[in-house]
Amino acid sequence: MIPNYIAQRARPLENESAFEVLSKAKALEQQGHNIVRLEIGQPDFKTPENIINAAYKAMNDGFTGYTPTVGLLETRQAIAEYVQKYKKVPADYEEVIVVPGGKPIIFFSILALVNKGDEVIYPDPGFPIYRSCIKYAGGVPVPMPLLEENDFRVDIENFKNLITDKTKMIILNNPANPTGGVLTKEDIIQIAEIIKDKDIFVLSDEVYDRIVFEGEAFSIAALPYMKDKTIILDSFSKTYAMPGWRIGYGVANKDIIKQIELLMVNSNSCAAAFSQIAAIEALTGPQDKVTEMAAAFSERRAYMAQALNEVKGMSCRMPHGAFYVFANIKETGLSSAEYAHRLLYEGKVAALSGTSFGANGEGFIRFSCANSLDNIKEAVRRIEKFNQTIMA
Numbered sequence: 001m002i003p004n005y006i007a008q009r010a011r012p013l014e015n016e017s018a019f020e021v022l023s024k025a026k027a028l029e030q031q032g033h034n035i036v037r038l039e040i041g042q043p044d045f046k047t048p049e050n051i052i053n054a055a056y057k058a059m060n061d062g063f064t065g066y067t068p069t070v071g072l073l074e075t076r077q078a079i080a081e082y083v084q085k086y087k088k089v090p091a092d093y094e095e096v097i098v099v100p101g102g103k104p105i106i107f108f109s110i111l112a113l114v115n116k117g118d119e120v121i122y123p124d125p126g127f128p129i130y131r132s133c134i135k136y137a138g139g140v141p142v143p144m145p146l147l148e149e150n151d152f153r154v155d156i157e158n159f160k161n162l163i164t165d166k167t168k169m170i171i172l173n174n175p176a177n178p179t180g181g182v183l184t185k186e187d188i189i190q191i192a193e194i195i196k197d198k199d200i201f202v203l204s205d206e207v208y209d210r211i212v213f214e215g216e217a218f219s220i221a222a223l224p225y226m227k228d229k230t231i232i233l234d235s236f237s238k239t240y241a242m243p244g245w246r247i248g249y250g251v252a253n254k255d256i257i258k259q260i261e262l263l264m265v266n267s268n269s270c271a272a273a274f275s276q277i278a279a280i281e282a283l284t285g286p287q288d289k290v291t292e293m294a295a296a297f298s299e300r301r302a303y304m305a306q307a308l309n310e311v312k313g314m315s316c317r318m319p320h321g322a323f324y325v326f327a328n329i330k331e332t333g334l335s336s337a338e339y340a341h342r343l344l345y346e347g348k349v350a351a352l353s354g355t356s357f358g359a360n361g362e363g364f365i366r367f368s369c370a371n372s373l374d375n376i377k378e379a380v381r382r383i384e385k386f387n388q389t390i391m392a
C-alpha cells in the first residue's frame, strides 16, 4: 500500500526485481542457507587493476571534487574517440555527457523527450526500468515482443504495426537483457528504414555491446541518417566490471545533451571525478581483460544453455550476447514467478522470473552467468533436482 502522502507523480515507478531477489537471497544466506546466486547482472570479476590504480592516483591527485555537469573534458573526449572506434559513430565530445552509470540516460532521455500521451515502443521481455520510466514520464508504454521462436529478435512486420502517429521513441537493447538476443545489422537497418522519415527517436542501450559471442552489435547511430535521432546509452558497469563505480554516458545531439545536462544538474551535479579519470584508463588502456571476461561469459553461457537443455522440463536457446541464459520452463507447469520463488526457497538457486521483464517473459527464467563455472554447474545440479521434485 502506498501511503496517501506519496505524490501521484511518483506512483507509476516500479522496482527492479533483480535487487529485490538479491535482498531475499542475502537474507537466506544470513540465516545460514547456501544459495547459488544467479540473479543479479553484475560481472563477478574484479575491476581490472590498471583502472583501480588510475582511480587511486586520481584521488591522490585531487580528483575528489565536483566536475562540470557534463563531465570532464578529457573524459568526454576519450568517450567520443571510443564511440568512433568501437561503435563506428562519429561523435564530437560536445555530443557526450558523463553520468553515474547507464541507468540515468534511460531516465533522462525519456524525461527530456517523452510528453504525456506519447507512445514509446520498448522491448518485452526487456530491462524493466524502460517501462517504469516511460510510465513515470506520462508516456504510453508499447511493448515490442521479442519472442523465442524469432530467436528473441524484433519481428519487423509486427514492429511496423506498433508505430502510430503518437510514437515518439523506440528503445533498442542490443545485445539484450534478459534474452541474450542480438539483432543483426540487417534488422537494425530495417528498423531504421521504417522510422527514418518520422519524428521518432531511438534510445539505443548498448551496455552489452562488447559481450557478443555470435554476430555483431551494430549501433543504429552508425547509420548517418539516424545519428541525430539516436541517444546512445553505454556504461562501464558490464564491459569493464565497474557497476559500483557508477559511471556511464550518453551520446546524442547537442540539444538533447543540453536538456540532459539540466536534469543532471538538478539531480546529481556530476559523476564522481575519480571515476571519470578511471574511465579514461578503461577506454584507452589495454582491452585484454574485456576480451577475457567476454570469453569466460561465452564459455559459461554455452555450458549452461547446453546443460539446461538436458534438464527435464526445460529448454533454452543459445544466447548470442550479454551474460544471461533465458530458459523456457513451460513444461514444468509452473508460472515463472512461482518457479523463481520456489527455486530460491526450495532449490536454493536465485534467479529471476521472466515476467520481471514483461508479460512476454511468462514461461521463462533468467539465469545470470556472472558467477563461476563451478557455481553454475552446482546450480544446474540443483535445478535438475528441483525439476525432478516438482514434476514427479
Ligand code: PLP
Pocket: 041, 100, 101, 102, 103, 104, 127, 173, 177, 205, 207, 235, 236, 237, 238, 243, 247, 248
Ligand atoms: N541497461 C541494461 C540493459 C542493463 O541490463 C543495465 C543493468 O543491468 C543497465 C542498463 C544499467 O547499467 P548501470 O548499472 O550502468 O546503470
